[in-house]
Amino acid sequence: MTEKTLLRKEKINARDSLTAEERLERSNEICRRILEDAAYRNAKTVMIYKAVRGEARLDLLETVNAASPEPKRFVYPLCLTHGRMLAVEPGSPDTDGPAWKKGSFGIPAPDPDRGRVIPPEEIDYVICPCTAFDDENRRLGMGGGYYDRFLPLCKNAVIAAAAFEIQRAASVPSDDLDQPVNKVFTCLMCQEPPAKTAQ
Numbered sequence: 685m686t687e688k689t690l691l692r693k694e695k696i697n698a699r700d701s702l703t704a705e706e707r708l709e710r711s712n713e714i715c716r717r718i719l720e721d722a723a724y725r726n727a728k729t730v731m732i733y734k735a736v737r738g739e740a741r742l743d744l745l746e747t748v749n750a751a752s753p754e755p756k757r758f759v760y761p762l763c764l765t766h767g768r769m770l771a772v773e774p775g776s777p778d779t780d781g782p783a784w785k786k787g788s789f790g791i792p793a794p795d796p797d798r799g800r801v802i803p804p805e806e807i808d809y810v811i812c813p814c815t816a817f818d819d820e821n822r823r824l825g826m827g828g829g830y831y832d833r834f835l836p837l838c839k840n841a842v843i844a845a846a847a848f849e850i851q852r853a854a855s856v857p858s859d860d861l862d863q864p865v866n867k868v869f870t871c872l873m874c875q876e877p878p879a880k881t882a883q
Contacts (some may be wrong), residue, residue, distance in 0.1 A: 715744035727808035804837035
């Protein structure tokens with residue numbers, strides 16, 4: 685197994701060790717920290733995800749947004765073939781069927797035929813799931829590279845990750861394709877990368 689595969693397995697197991705109650709409580713704390721972030725508050729179009737397999741849940745963001753007098757436009761990832769990903773604003777369900785479907789890897793995905801594909805440059809803020817992260821805000825995903833290919837296209841967005849503290853690693857191995865994030869929200873803090881000192 686590669687170093688990435690071993691770390692991914694370790695941190696998924698750690699994440700899965702949380703009870704449903706712990707996961708919900710800590711997810712809500714992560715959401716509260718995101719809601720306090722000035723860049724998030726100012727964002728008009730936000731890309732979030734539907735949690736699966738023990739990921740930090742962002743339900744509270746959706747609940748608060750639905751009750752807001754000026755709701756943000758939420759878009760969600762749709763994974764395609766060859767590691768490609770689109771951002772889709774879901775349509776409304778009607779008598780012809782739901783606006784969501786089961787996408788790649790069993791992840792709930794917006795139906796692109798019933799929603800609207802949003803250009804990545806229109807996204808102001810992205811919140812990614814992850815399996816592990818470190819103090820340099822390197823993020824380890826599930827290994828498909830979908831976000832790593834998509835994030836460079838989001839040229840106007842702040843890029844964040846949501847994770848539980850139990851997913852923190854001493855160091856996340858990375859290569860040229862891997863995209864670090866601007867900040868990581870956990871149940872304890874919002875972590876931004878350390879400032880670079882002049883050489």
